[in-house]
Amino acid sequence: MKTSSDTKEKILDLAKYHLQARGYYAFSYHQVSSELGIKNAAVHYHYPTKSHLANDVLIRFMDWFKECTLGPEHAGFDPWKKLDWLIAIYRDNVSGGNQMCLIGALSSDYLMIPDSLKVALNDTAATVRKWLTSVLEEGLKTGVFDFKGKPSDKASLILTSLIGVSQVNRTLTENAFEQVIEQIKQDLIR
Amino acid sequence: MKTSSDTKEKILDLAKYHLQARGYYAFSYHQVSSELGIKNAAVHYHYPTKSHLANDVLIRFMDWFKECTLGPEHAGFDPWKKLDWLIAIYRDNVSGGNQMCLIGALSSDYLMIPDSLKVALNDTAATVRKWLTSVLEEGLKTGVFDFKGKPSDKASLILTSLIGVSQVNRTLTENAFEQVIEQIKQDLIR
């Protein structure tokens, strides 16, 4: 059965890709519509404005993130495995067509996005950071991680380096991403 | 004496500001010209295309960076002071109107910038990373820093987190920048 939401989902997928490849401002309806074989007006039918579209991309990601991290599978993960799960998301971004982090891609155009989108962006960033903080706290308590400083600060450091490296991976060096991952892990053991 | 390069310099200053505030793609000649009280055609006289302008902003930054780090003043700095000098650059970006790192701002539009600009961007990123690596090596040797892993990996981690946090400082939390700085320092001592 081909439902009406079929195209809507495909639009979200493509929009997410192009948002992460080019950022909010440079991303356009034309990119999405042409790759889908439809006209830009058809995209406007599903998502009246650009900010609606970006907002739904963000909300869908946040829902997915929450579903994963709160789900039964994650409950069985130890802190290292949870961290690796997060890293894998970013590695997929980087290797799958040099994409940036969704949060970073929208943040880099922060001055140009509407306020409503900023709210969703702040929510998403807070959700990820909060989860990572709890993972670090758990690892510290169970002794599998060993580091100085506050878990919340450590979470900010790890998250910003992941965001940063997926932004400049194309610029920095051949293999900046794996270098950063290696160092993140080195700084979690003693 | 008012030289011809007076306006040219002002254009570079403004272009740098707007590049770091909005990224390459969203930044425009109009922003620069209007704030300077001239027309966009006058800017084109000094810098024929957008990529010429961005290129010169980048080159000027790289020259300044090299001049500082190779100059006599820096020779007297210990590794902590050198690191603080780099951090201060980023802190100025963030506090001076929520600007991003110049490298990060251009990297986020990497798919849209011309190849010639990519070269200058890669050069600049390599220059900074190389310098930071040498600072970390020096600190490790003299015993003022203590960390696991390779200095070059550590340099990539620190640099990407600085780039990342100046990108998402406006998104993440109230004081993400100082949190990240605090953790970077915690991870350099034992």
Next chain:
DNA sequence: GTCTATACCTTGATAGAC
């Protein structure tokens, strides 16, 4: 060195036919 004027393109978005 700066101006006016203009050419040309791409966007986001809307109206209305099918």
Next chain:
DNA sequence: GTCTATCAAGGTATAGAC
């Protein structure tokens, strides 16, 4: 749900007067 047609806005860039 998708189309054609169209619009206004804003961008890069050039030509030529002053």
